[in-house]
Amino acid sequence: xxxxxxxxxxxVAKRGQDVALRCDPxxxxxxxxWYQQALGxxxxxxxxxxxxxxxxxxxxxxxxxxxxxxxGSVSTLKIQRTQxxxxxxxxxxxxxxxxNYEQYFGPGTRLTVT
Amino acid sequence: xxxxxxxxSHVSVSEGTPVLLRCNxxxxxxxxxxxxxxxxxxxxxxxxxxxxxxxxxxxxxGFEAEFKKSExxxxxxxxxxxxxxxxxxxxxxxxxxxxxxxxxxxxxxxxQVQP
Numbered sequence: 001x002x003x004x005x006x007x008x009x010x011x012v013a014k015r016g017q018d019v020a021l022r023c024d025p026x027x028x029x030x031x032x033x034w035y036q037q038a039l040g041x042x043x044x045x046x047x048x049x050x051x052x053x054x055x056x057x058x059x060x061x062x063x064x065x066x067x068x069x070x071x072g073s074v075s076t077l078k079i080q081r082t083q084x085x086x087x088x089x090x091x092x093x094x095x096x097x098x099x100n101y102e103q104y105f106g107p108g109t110r111l112t113v114t
Numbered sequence: 115x116x117x118x119x120x121x122x123s124h125v126s127v128s129e130g131t132p133v134l135l136r137c138n139x140x141x142x143x144x145x146x147x148x149x150x151x152x153x154x155x156x157x158x159x160x161x162x163x164x165x166x167x168x169x170x171x172x173x174x175x176g177f178e179a180e181f182k183k184s185e186x187x188x189x190x191x192x193x194x195x196x197x198x199x200x201x202x203x204x205x206x207x208x209x210x211x212x213x214x215x216x217x218x219x220x221x222x223x224x225x226q227v228q229p
Binding site: 031041044058093103106107 | 156158163204216218219222
């Protein structure tokens with residue numbers, strides 16, 4: 001079946017612009033996660049949804065970062081007033097409630113802020 | 115809090131020789147441990163997972179890892195490297211028993227396989 005998809009795959013933004021990154025999880029997966037992967041580093045947790053409820057947003061680096069999942073399926077990560085340090089790959093993952101918590105990752109969106 | 119340390123940022127082996135990627139973890143609770151692989155321009159893929167069952171865990175593509183609580187280690191091994199194994203490998207810890215679902219990744223080990 002289809003895996004986790006993310007769009008766009010690449011995004012270039014000028015400093016100060018707002019961006020929106022989309023994640024389509026695997027159908028039926030109730031849990032959805034966002035991670036940020038800086039160049040040469042491992043992914044770092046940003047936020048977690050169970051259905052439409054955002055249960056953990058402890059990893060969001062600033063109030064410029066906002067995520068939503070209004071209908072419990074597609075999720076959008078929004079970054080306002082982008083800064084150069086926001087340049088990274090943003091990864092989305094989803095998991096099924098009964099999968100022993102295995103997370104399935106999308107290919108990521110590479111954001112470059114110039 | 116939990117963390118993982120991957121002891122080598124780069125490992126280079128010859129095709130057909132054994133692979134050892136080292137990982138040590140720190141956790142206040144009983145951890146769940148994973149190894150993920152990331153090929154260029156592809157998504158992260160789960161290789162194997164330890165969730166308090168057997169301490170020797172077998173994964174895909176001939177990889178396995180052994181959970182050693184006394185050494186707080188979870189090293190990844192493969193008896194014979196293949197060219198297609200060249201990728202970035204991440205050791206990951208999670209505190210599933212506490213209900214916290216976030217994964218904590220190590221900094222990664224880049225595996226090179228020489229012909």
